[in-house]
Amino acid sequence: MKAALFHEFGGPEVLRYESAADPRPGPAEALVRVRACGVNHVELDVRAGISRMPIGLPAVLGLEFAGDVVELGAGAPAALSVGQKVVVPYTLPCLLCQYCQTGRDNLCERRQLHGVTRPGGYAELVTTDARLLLPLPEGLSYSDAAAGQVAFSTAWHVLLTRGRLAPGQTVLIQSAGSGVGSAGIQVAKLAGARVIATSSSGDKLERIRQIGADHALDHTRADFVDVVLGLTDGCGVDVVLQHVGGELFERSLRCLKPDGIAVVVGGHAGEVVPLDIIPLFRRQLQIIGSSRATRREIERILALLADGTFRPVVDRELPLRDAAVAHQLLAERKAVGKLVLVP
Numbered sequence: 217m218k219a220a221l222f223h224e225f226g227g228p229e230v231l232r233y234e235s236a237a238d239p240r241p242g243p244a245e246a247l248v249r250v251r252a253c254g255v256n257h258v259e260l261d262v263r264a265g266i267s268r269m270p271i272g273l274p275a276v277l278g279l280e281f282a283g284d285v286v287e288l289g290a291g292a293p294a295a296l297s298v299g300q301k302v303v304v305p306y307t308l309p310c311l312l313c314q315y316c317q318t319g320r321d322n323l324c325e326r327r328q329l330h331g332v333t334r335p336g337g338y339a340e341l342v343t344t345d346a347r348l349l350l351p352l353p354e355g356l357s358y359s360d361a362a363a364g365q366v367a368f369s370t371a372w373h374v375l376l377t378r379g380r381l382a383p384g385q386t387v388l389i390q391s392a393g394s395g396v397g398s399a400g401i402q403v404a405k406l407a408g409a410r411v412i413a414t415s416s417s418g419d420k421l422e423r424i425r426q427i428g429a430d431h432a433l434d435h436t437r438a439d440f441v442d443v444v445l446g447l448t449d450g451c452g453v454d455v456v457l458q459h460v461g462g463e464l465f466e467r468s469l470r471c472l473k474p475d476g477i478a479v480v481v482g483g484h485a486g487e488v489v490p491l492d493i494i495p496l497f498r499r500q501l502q503i504i505g506s507s508r509a510t511r512r513e514i515e516r517i518l519a520l521l522a523d524g525t526f527r528p529v530v531d532r533e534l535p536l537r538d539a540a541v542a543h544q545l546l547a548e549r550k551a552v553g554k555l556v557l558v559p
């Protein structure tokens with residue numbers, strides 16, 4: 217098979233499109249022919265060697281992908297068949313631990329992740345845990361499944377499960393031109409919330425308005441916090457989706473109303489941030505982390521993608537051999553929405 221893999225950590229150029237041995241499915245595994253694979257920002261960190269996750273080399277990236285079952289290992293679920301169209305869940309929980317047994321499988325400490333602990337979807341063929349495969353819903357394309365799974369399930373978990381966003385509330389979505397951000401706008405609108413979305417580029421501001429944001433703001437402007445407060449009658453927002461980090465983190469907290477919730481789900485612009493503890497406790501702010509989504513949430517998202525409730529924003533599809541180009545585009549923030557690789 218062909219795969220885009222890397223043998224050393226470094227810039228986008230370390231991604232090489234090469235021939236590799238065809239993987240074979242082990243017990244209870246399925247071999248999947250990848251038809252589309254979404255590109256996620258965390259993959260840039262994994263490739264650069266700064267992800268703080270243990271990565272063995274050579275490595276094949278690719279968290280989220282969809283394709284066809286081409287072979288089943290012994291003991292795979294009888295309901296699966298060769299030729300079936302499937303979505304590979306991006307997180308593979310153990311199904312046995314206390315978290316998995318109580319519906320909180322996104323907390324599973326024995327989970328595996330494609331592209332991190334086992335080879336991912338930047339390849340023509342991938343083996344995966346057959347028990348966890350989800351059928352590709354009728355009406356959903358491989359590309360939209362690969363573009364929508366992580367972004368929408370992450371945004372759903374951040375805004376509804378962790379942020380407890382309710383109808384009539386106002387949410388601030390930082391860097392809304394990203395995959396998670398553009399999905400967050402749609403999740404928040406479905407929840408009946410008012411959306412203030414931000415970006416640093418004029419083109420993206422227009423785009424995030426089209427996606428459904430009620431207000432689109434440049435977060436680099438000096439009076440950004442004042443503008444957000446002005447839009448909320450001086451009160452501040454109920455929830456912030458904060459996946460950027462850096463100096464935007466502190467400014468996000470200043471946009472919150474008392475008892476407001478900042479949900480942190482990433483830190484690409486700076487992982488260690490200053491925090492003024494005085495307003496944190498006086499204004500009784502809540503800063504909470506969020507990571508991944510539960511299996512139930514992912515199933516829900518796939519159904520909402522299939523019936524057209526959610527529309528993944530796909531910037532463009534690229535052939536798998538151009539994986540390095542995709543990483544370059546993402547690093548330069550030139551993509552609005554998701555990039556999808558097609559083997």
Ligand SMILES: [Zn+2]
Nearest residue numbers: 310313316324
């Ligand atoms: Zn588990």
